[in-house]
Amino acid sequence: MLTTSSNPTPLLALGRVGRHAQVFLKDESVHPTGTFKDRLSSAAVGRSDGDVLFGSISYGNTAISFARACAKLSWARFVGFVPPDFAAWTFGPSSTGSFATGQDFIDQIRSYGGAILEVDLSEAILADDDLATLACDAGLLNDSCFVNVTEGLEYPAYGSIALEALEQLDAPPNICVVQFGAGILANEIRDVFERLSSQTVVIPISTPDPRSLARMLYGPIWLDVLSLEAAGTSMSRHASPDRTGVIRDPYAVYMVSEDQIQQGLSIARDFGISAEPSGSAGLGFLDAIETIVPNYDPETDRVLVINTGNGIDRLTELEKS
DSSP: OOOOOSSOOOEEEEEEETTEEEEEEEEGGGSTTSBTHHHHHHHHHHTOOSSEEEEEEOSSHHHHHHHHHHHTOSSEEEEEEEOTTGGGOEEOOOTTSOOEEHHHHHHHHHHTTOEEEEOOTTSOOOOHHHHHHHHHHTTOOTTOEEEEOTTOOSSOSSHHHHHHHHHHSSSOOSEEEESSTTSHHHHHHHHHHHHHOTTOEEEEEEBSOTTSTTGGGBOTTTBOHHHHHHHSEEEBOOOSSOTTSOOOOOOEEEEOOHHHHHHHHHHHHHTTOOOOHHHHHHHHTGGGHHHHSTTOOTTTOEEEEEEOBOHHHHHHHHHHO
8 A cells, every 4th residue: 555655855836937826846855865766665675575685677766776775684675677888878967967877877786786787778679588698698696586666566665655735735626737748646646546546647757868867767667759859749558467567558748848948957956856857847848738738827836847867966965985
């Protein structure tokens, strides 16, 4: 059963952001590794025992979160699967102007005892058995149970973000803008609002560009990125039922542009919010809401935006700890 955290992340009442008078931000940057991925790693290690090798296709944040969580345990280890050129990737700037490289993430993951395997992610969608075989071939699996967390767990980990927001607000939001459209976060946020708030319209956003400033939002597994780029929207695609047993019907995901991503960073900076480009992208998408939602009123409608975090800035703090 999904419940709220005993230590919920803050809900910030930003008030007016441009033309939008009632904007609220759920701030996931306060987690130990700086992003919402700590909810997933905490849930995973909290419900597992025995000798487990967790694995995930990752652009950095998931891998650091799991490697850190596993470093505290004698029975859990982690392997991250990254693209062959990941070390040379550049991430940033964050809202504070900071940058990081893929090599910076790799170094921190390894400092926690996590392993990194390079794999060509463009060839095919890699299933659990494929990743387990890669881990085994690298001598990492041994007698461990392999658990692929790329597409979540058999129980929700991110829906608690929406549950907490509903408890922290005095009324449900009219709009919720959520990044990583068609991924686990968007799925589980939609599940909560569909069950508990019939008035809330969830708008999932993503980027079709693997070189985007918010490249962590790039997810060709979950949607047709060519359609997203050409039409500005794409229908989601899922394994259905998913790991939690929920039947997943396709839904619309909307493209966030590079200008909107830059705008999101600027807004975050103005409000003193710690965010990486993917974390603040929802703030930059605000002006697009009225093109999607009929009768949207920027003066009276309440908009919830999720800051998924800032792994870039937190990386520097982790390196020093």
